[in-house]
Amino acid sequence: MDYFVEPERKVPVVNDVDVLVCGGGFAGVAAAVAAARNGASVMLIERYGFLGGLATGALVITTPPLNNGINREIARRLVDWQSYAPDWAKDDAMDSEFIDSGDNLLPYDPEATKYEFVRMLLEEQVEILFHSYIADTLCTDGHIDGVIIENKGGRSAVRAKFIIDATGDADVAAQAGAPVRTVERPITMMFNMADVDSERALERLGKWTGLKKFMREAIANGEIDFDLGVDADFGAPGIFAADLIHKGQLNIWGGMLYSNQSLDPAQRTRAEIVTRDHAFRMAGFLKKNLPGFENARLEQMSTEVGIRATRNLEGELSPAKKEVVRGAFSDTVARPYLGKDLAVPYRSLLPKKIDNLLVAGRCISADDDIMGRLRLIPVCSATGEAAGVAAAMATAQGISAKAIDVGQLQAQLAEQGVEL
Ligand SMILES: Cc1cc2nc3c(=O)[nH]c(=O)nc-3n(C[C@H](O)[C@H](O)[C@H](O)COP(=O)(O)OP(=O)(O)OC[C@H]3O[C@@H](n4cnc5c(N)ncnc54)[C@H](O)[C@@H]3O)c2cc1C
Structure with a gap:
């Protein structure tokens, strides 16, 4: 070198x-x-x-x-x-x-x-x-x-x-x-959505964990293309807190990105780009397709992608x-x-x-x-x-x-x- x-x-x-x-x-x-x-x-x-x-x-x-x-x-x-x-x-x-x-x-x-x-x-x-x-x-x-x-x-x-x-x-x-x-652990971009009508969303999802199934079905049906040519699982978003801190606010796990060596600056840079892209796509998809999200907005993303361990x-x-x-x-x-x-x-x-x-x-x-x-x-x-x-x-x-x-x-x- x-x-x-x-x-x-x-x-x-x-x-x-x-x-x-x-x-x-x-x-x-x-x-x-x-x-x-x-x-x-x-x-x-x-x-x-x-x-x-x-x-x-x-x-x-x-x-x-x-x-x-x-x-x-x-x-x-x-x-x-x-x-x-x-x-x-x-x-x-x-x-x-x-x-x-x-x-x-x-x-x-x-x-x-x-x-x-x-x-x-x-x-x-x-x-x-x-x-x-x-x-x-x-x-x-x-x-x-x-x-x-x-x-x-x-x-x-x-x-x-x-x-x-x-x-x-x-x-x-x-x-x-x-x-x-x-x-090496999978990494995740967490983000918050605001102005969600939770009651209407829950009528469709049953419970918040139903969001994962909803996203997986959308991907399986080809309604959304998250294939960015990287080792990512966008079908695994979770909800950790809904309406708990602020009414109408949802805290969402974006997709999991695997095989990221987070001590490598180039891979870390790619992870920021990919996971932010995922979060925006997911927020946009929910807004368009999930009842209760019509007026919702992506309020905040993590300062940096969440890296569990290096x-x-x-x-x-x-x-x-x-x-x-x-x-x-x-x-x-x-x-x-x-x-x-x-x-x-x-x-x-x-x-x-x-x-x-x-x-x-x-x-x-x-x-x-x-x-x-x-x-x-x-x-x-x-x-x-x-x-x-x-x-x-x-x-x-x-x-x-x-x-x-x-x-x-x-x-x-x-x-x-x-x-x-
Ligand atoms: C996506 C995700 C979801 C999680 N979910 C949960 C959950 O639901 N519940 C739970 O309990 N835990 C959860 N965790 C784990 C938990 O959040 C972390 O393990 C914990 O917060 C780590 O605390 P820490 O103080 O050890 O490290 P950190 O929070 O990483 O703090 C390290 C600090 O050091 C600073 N720092 C690092 N390197 C340098 C440097 N070279 N010079 C100067 N400053 C530096 C950083 O900026 C940071 O402020 C989650 C983690 C992730 C990534």
Whole structure:
């Protein structure tokens, strides 16, 4: 391959903190809040201009129960958005239902979430730096000295005693040389339609899940051509939330695009183009053909196509599905939602080879067959909370991630309301 050799240059160090959190999704926000509450000076760096990651930017908008540790607090703050909350959650007395509603998927408003997350970080004096891309990691003998960021101000560095990789893609772990593996999952463009007459649509569909059948039949009957010459299944759109956040608003999964290696910039570009095209075609088709959609409009698409996974850490432990579901680790540090045994051990956050790094969120270490469940939102924030507390402990005690007394970490998590 042809290449340039970059000239050596000095990079200004723009900040020096105890804990640097890379990425501002549910995992990063929980990690930053937890680290700050445990006495660390914390900075969070995010490439976009908002927080929430996929959960807000990719219009995911539904989550399993947020009913343990910091998730409980997040749920309460989101329910406080009375005008945005669904009717049944508006009444204060219903708070507990919102928080403890078993297996139900709960809706939340992405804009309220972005706003509340900024407030949570500012309340804890976390320094936020938006529009900054973590481009590289400065590492000596298995120790990260700092990260290189790029933004409109140019290229600079942040020095930190401890790093939490909450990029979702294990970017920092991979840059630092910790073992990671690449993974491939189907990707989806989520979009919202507004001004839908739900009652009329439901007369035709029976229930919202009938939309999938409706689309599949249309494709089978040749009424619509979605063949773009790519490996895509447009017959799999789903509805995740209808009339829940705003009356007449539907949150729709566009088609699934398979075989996309999302770490490849060219394939990622193609995915944006193809999935946006699909979403527009689907919205147009519904408007023309489904009763109740005559006045509907495509209101919003994800900031970027929803990518479930790219890399996972190969940490000190990659537990198997049965172990995670049984939930009986001696080093359990996250029990994402009560009512299920699902548990995450500290070793799933702990990279090999790097002494001052923890990984949180959808790129932690576990077998592929359980990662579908471990990528759910409450798991990401629960692992973020555990990583944040551990990072603050490590910096306060001047020890490595591996040297942490897990019993002490568990006690501290319990102290702040995490039921392990
Ligand atoms: C289509 C789709 C549907 C889903 N449906 C559901 C569902 O119904 N319920 C559910 O619970 N979960 C669902 N999920 C999964 C869930 O949304 C995610 O796994 C979860 O939100 C991930 O949180 P995170 O904080 O680990 O990562 P992310 O949300 O990906 O956050 C990572 C953050 O880091 C930033 N970042 C990344 N790299 C860099 C870098 N190099 N420099 C600076 N910043 C960087 C990103 O911009 C982002 O803000 C879905 C996911 C997808 C894609």
